[in-house]
Amino acid sequence: MGKLCMYCMEEYRNDDIMVPYKINEVGVYQDCPKRTCDGKIYTIDDSIISTITILNSKGYHTYSSCAGHHLEHSTECYIEFTNEVKSIPVLPVGFKLRKKTIEGKTRLAIYCKPNSEDPIDQFTELLDFAQILYEWAIELDFNFSGLNIAVIDLGSEYIFSPLVESAFLNVGKTDAKEKMEKQNKEKLKHTSNKSNGPDTGEIRLKEVTKAKRKRCNSSAIAKSESKKESKNKSGYPKKNKD
Ligand SMILES: [Zn+2]
Ligand SMILES: [Zn+2]
Incomplete structure (x- = not known):
């Protein structure tokens, strides 16, 4: 398991931060220890942590995720996005899209379930899903509406960020x-x-x-x-x- 600040995208090792645990509607989190950041740190499954970083950096803010866990009954690999993400331009190969509306907020999620019942086969399938997600995230177009970046037009004057x-x-x-x-x-x-x-x-x-x-x-x-x-x-x- 890795730890990721969902605001500054800094990745921490499990024992890196001595900050108390808190809980909110998403789950257990810690405050980012960086002075310049008021982000929240969540635990992310190792095999999808790079994918989650890429997606958030591209403007697809994630709400929760799981890489799936073999040996667990009816496990699945999923990434759920915040309600600000209104659409996903392309789905990863083999993945499906679902919508969940809670308290008037609709969140999209992509998910895939392993076919096999055998734990070893499930393990291989889940690793394949992680790779598919990673390659898909790299190819995915930016979601500019979800990005806080100053777009600098070479043709006009520079605007101070x-x-x-x-x-x-x-x-x-x-x-x-x-x-x-x-x-x-x-x-x-x-x-x-x-x-x-x-x-x-x-x-x-x-x-x-x-x-x-x-x-x-x-x-x-x-x-x-x-x-x-x-x-x-x-x-x-x-x-x-x-
Ligand atoms: Zn941070
Ligand atoms: Zn998980």
Whole structure:
């Protein structure tokens, strides 16, 4: 079993943290010991811990999960997502999707049950499921609506990340988060309005290279000018050593 902070995605060893256990509606958790993080640490089955990290980093926030345990009656491998995840673009091979609505919140989960009753075969099947999940998570497209990242458009001015602001300018973390979400939404709108086809990226790249070239040329000129200057400087009267 490994331990994973669901906010900063730091992975801890079982004996790494001396923090008291607490319990909530998801299960047993610990507060992340990092000063800069108010995340909760949950125990995740070893064979799917990398998959859970990838999914959360890609904006598919997970609510609970289990890799399945052989020798247990009617075990299954599943990953349940938070209610903010509204759809999964592609399902992992052999996995099914189910919906659960509790207190008005609908959560999606992907799951797969081993076919065999034999414990050794079940063990192999569960490991296969873990591998399928890992490869699927790597290929999965990002869920941008679930990400708190500043999308930087190369074509416009650089916008300072609100999280950086919060670190330096006493802005509350939640304020920063809200501001960043707003910025991201505006940015996404901005870029989607702009892009007329798949060529945009290429055009932008070309613009950047052009700009770079310009900069290179100007620096070359500046260098040659400074050389001239230094030549002139060499004409200055030398200091008397006496
Ligand atoms: Zn953390
Ligand atoms: Zn489990």
